[in-house]
Amino acid sequence: MQPPVPSTFRTRLLDLNFIPRFTSSQRSSQLNQKNTTMTLRWGILGPGRISYKFAHDLVHVERAQRASQSVTAIASNSNIANATSLAQKLGIDATCFGTYDALIESDSCDVVYVGTPNNTHFDLACKVLHAGKHLLMEKPFALTVEETDKILELAAEKKLFVMEAMWTKFNPVFTKCRELLESGVIGSVTRVRSDLSYLFPRDDPGMVRIYDPALGGGVLLDIGIYALTWPLALFGAPVSSTSKCVKADTGVDIADSVLLEYPGFVAYATCSGLTNQVGTNTGTLTNPAIFIEGTLGYVSVNQADQPTKLVATTWEGTIIEEFTYEPKGFGMSLEADHVLACVEASKIESPVHTWDDTKLMSRMLAGTLEENGILF
Template sequence: MVTSRRLRWGIIATGNISVKFAKDLLVDPSTRGAFDVAHRVAAVGSRSVRSAQRFIDRLKTERQTSGVLESEIEQCKAYGSYDEVYDDPEVDVIYIGTPHPLHHSNAKRALEAGKAVLCEKPFTMSVGELDELIRIAKEKKVFLMEAVWTRFLPIMFRVQEVIHSGKLGKVKRLFADFSIDFNPDDWPYSWRMIDPALGGGSLLDMGPYPAVWAMMLLHRHPFNTNGKPPSLVFSHQTIYKRSGVDANSRWLLNWDGVGQAMCVTDMTAHGTHYGCVIVTCEKGDLILDGSIARPSTFHIITRGKDGPTADDEKETFNVPVPAGVGMCYEADEVYRCIRDGKIESERMPWEESRIVQGWFDEIRAAGSG
């Protein structure tokens, strides 16, 4: 299917995550084999018109694919407020890239204006806030989705296929780690990873990435026949004393009849490039290399009956993103859902956002205990 109908995006906030997303919208969809979607950046909202215009000018300068500038961003409007983007009749969908504590109010205002919403993770600061957004989306019959872009990457589909096929036998356990040494002592208190008023700490900012691998490989496993949520067996947080946010978090999840997942986040130590996700199964292991947000390689290691030996067989598979960062895949999902009249994505449903938000609420409430 070839389409000429462009989905008109309004971008809220002009930070780095919004830049990456908007640049991906300008990548020619044919470079990723998508011929049924088309995107346009129609408006950008910031605290000033000048800031919004700088964002647009940067997109024009740094566009990743030639030949798309004129049709996809040339007529983009710069607004000095978010409300102007919500109220623009030439905007179909709002991308929200503001700090975590603002997600709820920004998404609520957009939904009430009748706009579809793609909101950065974490969706909200609590399940209660998320439930209000879901209620409004249902009442308004407007599309709403959390922007967990890793769910939509080609490598995620490939890895799911291997684990869910039973090729490696029953899953025993999953380990997923997202750790980066941000050297927090070198940053001002006002930095978003440190300031609790901005939702600081490793859990909210980094936690969605180990969580998505646990959800996609274990929660969605065929053995989880009724989609039952896991139990949170335990959690621990090390508190960053300067501001009281978590320096690191770890939590163990158990899906009855499926397997367990240990998830780790840390902003004071680097994680390994090799084995950011390890799935241990009866007959072998699946190991992902690279960034946990966008790994590009996975290995299947098949063990003999006596356990790991030097004779284990190893197959390596490279699954790169052909163009852009990879956020374009979640944008394509939004396009198709809106085109088909859906208000919720089957690949990123509200209930699965609620499950992960529930972990975060419980882990944060327990604190360092």
């Protein structure tokens, strides 16, 4: 457990000037390599479900960048057979390791995707960077603000690319939503509602990671981060925030509600492991996960993590624009291709999901949990 965050945390949380920033020279540091077309070799830490989805899209989704990327190494920290099983499931010839350290210390890959439990993120991130490898870290980036800052400081020092795997920001529906808001078609924003909820049964063995505080469990870090991403990514840091949570018998949060205050409007970000989000009807958005109201109309989005449909409508009922996206595979190849583009361009930071974005989210998550008596 980390020591309590200072009492001034919630004030500083929403002050972007408090977020440690890197100089322009640090941000644009060039890697010691030529900017040429390359083949990026991926190593996968953790053979679980999220790692399978990412690796599947990396190697199987048809796209122009597929030939320039490959999964060459997979590691399981419990049993090498689990890594071998994932390679077989993917139908690839990858070097398999029985420990995370063995993969990290090997010369089998250029960039590492970390899809392991939350409590392992900090140590693994530091090891990956010290080994001279680029890093795509599954969300949440780390369990504490201090850990987040240290990882990014190390990345700047080592001049290695690091990004939090916030794949939703690469989804075309998210991009379209941002464009519509910037165009002013719904006028000035007056209220925002954002939700992501999935039923996490307490007696399901597969839900141990959600209910175990030792693993960095709780729904805010698992799905609430998506609900928070929409207001934070679209409108930036709020003026203030307040939150409430319902706790499971293990002490982790199982439902959360966060109220974000912005100049002229408020945003509500909610998540729950006690119920599923109500689905959508064909052709309509009866209960949208994202609902952004403006003075002239509103935008509805059907899902917070992997949206596939957006509709912008006037208050009189006229459809301004309707946008549909059909993801290939599990929808994760877009962020993988972005990593390739950044590494090829010798960038150490994504211009789409920046380090400041990761720091702001880290502070929002930590502040919300601290406010409800949950510390890691």
